[in-house]
Amino acid sequence: MKQPVPQAEAASRPRILVVDDESSMREMLRIVLRRDGYEVVLASSGNEAIQQLQTAPFDLLLSDIRMPDTSGVEVLRAARQIDGTIVAFMMTAYASTDSAVEAMRLGAADYFIKPFSMDELRLKVRQHLEARQLREENLLLKRALNTRYEFSNILGVSDAMQHVFATIRTVAGTTSTVLISGESGTGKELVARAVHFNSLRRDRPFVAVNCGAMPENLLESELFGHVRGAFTGAHANKKGLVEAAEGGTIFLDEIGEMPPSMQVKLLRVLQDHRFRRVGGTEEVQADVRVVAATNQDLTAMVADGRFREDLYYRLNVLSIVLPPLRDRREDIPLLAEHFLQHHASEMGKRVRTMSAEALQLLQAHAWRGNVRELQNAIERAVALEQTETILPESLPDEVRRSGDVGPTEAFPDLGEGFDLEARGEDFYRHYIALALARAGGVQVKAAELLGMSFRSFRYYVKKFGLK
């Protein structure tokens, strides 16, 4: 026996359900709407309509209101329960608009009083179906964008992080070497993983090596492996991490710590895709993508000869720079909220929210340790907090202190209070006079020195009687 050939999906035409107990009306609507290219299904009663709605999806419902068994309003209610986005039009032969109003309240898009103009109906049907399709497309688009931009565990709303996301996306599509730089705790390893797991190599290994954590000779045999007898203790051949990462990505963390002799060997891997095991004679082919990270200024290291220039250029084919957290403070609330939820659920604590005061302190702090320091601060606060809300008292001392700016020479203590406006004026007078002097009396130039418009500058000059 032959297998039935699966039916190809018809190019999906919008589906309309027409409900009316009057057969001439149903027929007319069917003819008109079909001619406009819609798929039309007819129901002669409310019950039949509800049945249809339950068996297949519709884009639009066009229902009479008064019908013998189940009213159009009930059909509408059922329709919206089944699909909250369905477009619904109601029809009624009665001038009383009571049930029409009720229908609008239930979310009908419009209603028509019989007899109505078929052209008007056709126009409205078209407009509403187009709008509905647009909404659906937007939704799909948004979803696609999210999966592309969101590297689920890397959070950031700042422009700087959006730029990082866009770069990861571009970089992931290539096999080029990537250099990630940023202060400690800015998320370099997280980004390295995102590059790998969004690349075509995602099903192959991601191997991380900390170049700063090992003495030179150990690092070499870790990376490239060794052959039996290469050194005391090398009892057998051993594969290195470059081989372990074959076909995938090797993440060289703290690349700035790599000793010069290893820098040469790494250069060889990048240039010729070849390396030699420790004590080995043959050259081995390597197919690995290299992603390196550093919290040091490699260009400065190149300048004073601590890092090979040729290696630097080989590594820095594509570069991702992670800005310090203090330069993207917009990200702090989102990160804080995320860490709060994460640690609360991990510790099984009922801490739910961050108080406004605590958040203010978090936003003011300098975060020398960047996201890692923030995460630690929140973890500690969640552990200490006895209430549902994180209060300033649960934050580390140094974070709490960032809130109160102590008196300085420029900003003396408030003391018994003082006349702020007079002090402000002194400040203005001082700098306006200074700028004038520096600019040799040329007001346009002086205004520029103070980032002021010429007009406001002139105003102050006059006010203070300067010349």
Ligand SMILES: Nc1ncnc2c1ncn2[C@@H]1O[C@H](COP(=O)(O)OP(=O)(O)OP(=O)(O)O)[C@@H](O)[C@H]1O
């Ligand atoms: N944008 C971010 N969203 C969520 N978590 C982040 C983000 N950035 C960093 N983290 C978290 O902060 C911690 C530090 O990140 P990571 O280890 O990637 O930093 P790093 O730059 O490699 O630091 P180091 O230079 O000290 O090795 C990790 O727990 C990481 O999950």
Ligand SMILES: [Mg+2]
């Ligand atoms: Mg790291």
